[in-house]
Amino acid sequence: MAWPAPYKNGTIPVSALGLIPASLTDPGTLKIIGKQYLHKAALADLKLMATAFQKQFGKALTVTQGYRPLGKPSDKTATDQPATQWAAWNWYEEHGSPIAAKPGTSNHGLALAVDLGAGVNVAGSAEHNWVVKNGPQWGWKWGAVPSEPWHVEHLSTTQVYKAPAKKTTLKAPAKTIAFTWKQIQKAINAHGYKPALAADNKPGPKTLAGIKWFQKEYGLAQDGIVGTATQAHLFPELKRGQRNAMVLFAKQILKADGYRGFVMNNAYGIGLARAVAKFKKANKIADKSGNELGVPFWKKAIK
């Protein structure tokens, strides 16, 4: 809902905005004429609110002003076109009326505020009270400035200035182990994740969800980061006598590679041990840890 980074307050190109239908606009007391714009998501919510308002009061819910570009300090009156934040500021200064937001800080500049007409602009009116009470169900909240009964803000407003949420906490695997994303995706699936991740080697939201699921399963911190601990659990060291899903996974990998001599189950027996030894020899894997099947195996075997 927040604006992409390049758009600062009052500098949003109208091409990025939604046009408020003329049927929902009205020049208002500031006699602002011309087209009015709004954040597209906020506009969709405004239309829903307008439909309900129409049903309730038998008239259109009108907007006297939506998006307000920054403008420049010399913009003298709010009737200058386009009506700017500087113009509104100067108009209020001249008229000694309610305070306009300092230019560059208005929620109008984020295209997430509107000034409403149609009676909503009259404090204590049935229309105003209706918007205060019902607006939030479409994301619209009265600004709660008593002298500005007309000013409502979209609830997303508060999120706009927050630092953008961390896009993803996916991190590259530690260099010492260096598994590919494809290997990580396959390992998560082998551990039983459903629905299985696409092994596309591209970390995205689904892979992140898979990592967090895995971390929860193994009692690890659910940070979505494939760090040392997570990798150690994802690509475990296996020994004879063990029974688990990763044993079966190892067999599946080896079978696909043409190795035979083991039963396709989750038990690590002599057949698997022999196949692993052959695989390691063929792939020149020297597992310094002394484990039969560990990180060097997984690294080479998961394709």
Ligand SMILES: [Zn+2]
């Ligand atoms: Zn306003």
